[in-house]
Amino acid sequence: MITITERAATKVKDIATEESLLGQGLRLRVIGGGCAGFNYDLYFEDTPTPMDEEFEDKGVKMYIDPLSYQYLDGTEIDYVEGLYGSGFKFSNPNVTSTCGCGSSFSV
Numbered sequence: 001m002i003t004i005t006e007r008a009a010t011k012v013k014d015i016a017t018e019e020s021l022l023g024q025g026l027r028l029r030v031i032g033g034g035c036a037g038f039n040y041d042l043y044f045e046d047t048p049t050p051m052d053e054e055f056e057d058k059g060v061k062m063y064i065d066p067l068s069y070q071y072l073d074g075t076e077i078d079y080v081e082g083l084y085g086s087g088f089k090f091s092n093p094n095v096t097s098t099c100g101c102g103s104s105f106s107v
Contacts, residue, residue: 002028002055002062002072008079008088009058016044025054025061028077029068038071040090 016022027045030038048054048063055062064072075092079100 001074002057002064004057004060004062005078006018006058006077008077009060011079011088012060019044025063028062028064028072030071042086042088 021044023043024037024044024046025048027041027043029041031041033039045063049065051066051068052063053069055064071094072092075090076096077091078089080086080089
């Protein structure tokens with residue numbers, strides 16, 4: 001299961017409103033790359049594929065392909081703001097290490 005904090009859900013809804021994407025789901029996936037091996041990828045999508053895992057938390061629909069789901073199961077998504085910028089933060093219990101800047105991970 002994937003969960004999202006109130007702060008992150010609010011940000012997703014704000015972006016969807018600003019970009020005229022209301023009603024679309026948030027596609028979450030893991031892609032190869034970065035110095036640690038994997039990166040997170042988020043974008044809006046109209047409909048899930050028949051093979052997707054589908055979740056809804058705090059009014060945000062989320063779609064995850066089976067390959068990505070094995071790496072994301074149990075993850076909580078938050079939205080953080082700080083001195084070095086803002087963005088979505090993934091608390092993923094499956095991660096064994098991250099790169100120095102925290103933008104990529106390995107399992």
